[in-house]
Amino acid sequence: MQKNLILEKAKNIADEALKGKNYELVDIEFVKEGGNWYLRYYIDKPGGVTLDDCQEVSEEISRLLDIYDPIPQRYILEVSSPGVERPLKKDSDFIRFKGKEIEVKTFEPISGKKSFAGILVDFIDGVIVLKEKDTNFSIPKDKISSARLKFNFKFDEQER
Structure with a gap:
């Protein structure tokens, strides 16, 4: 499956998972590193995100990924803060x-x-x-x- 299509579907899943919550989707990556594929979501919120925030969002995104199953190959899901040097995209x-x-x-x-x-x-x-x-x-x-x-x-x- 085309990487851009996977990213588009991953963004739609994030939009659904974050709807009505105080989180901002900063970025999504789908990259191959060391033989493994990684689907990474970077989230933020006013005051910054905590590990509990990342876990909450990860569980909701994981649930939706299981339902929609948009990625045919094996991958590792990660949800984290964009860090202090966050990307500027929008x-x-x-x-x-x-x-x-x-x-x-x-x-x-x-x-x-x-x-x-x-x-x-x-x-x-x-x-x-x-x-x-x-x-x-x-x-x-x-x-x-x-x-x-x-x-x-x-x-x-x-x-x-």
Whole structure:
């Protein structure tokens, strides 16, 4: 079965499992690693997700996967938080995280670059504005191959 079709069916299952609940579906992956297939759901909610949240969602998704059986091969189901460096994919992600530090990679060079890191200044009409040092870059969303929050580990000199 085509990977895109599996992902589409997996998303429909997630939509049903999360309907009316306070969870957001951040991303879905269907990947082969070390000889095993993995179906990974990344969820979030205001204040972050806990292990109990992941277990609750995993049990509901597993129940629906058993009913609809959209994947012919064996796979391992995982449900987790997207982490501190969560991916930004939807328009609402770029709006929600304005003012935050992000990393962006593009399919093709923009202003001679394919990799950017800076502050997400704005998102207007499908274009992000990213401030890197003293320069603003306008990057069309359809040119972005990946975007994610950037987490900086800052250590207090006294903690060392």
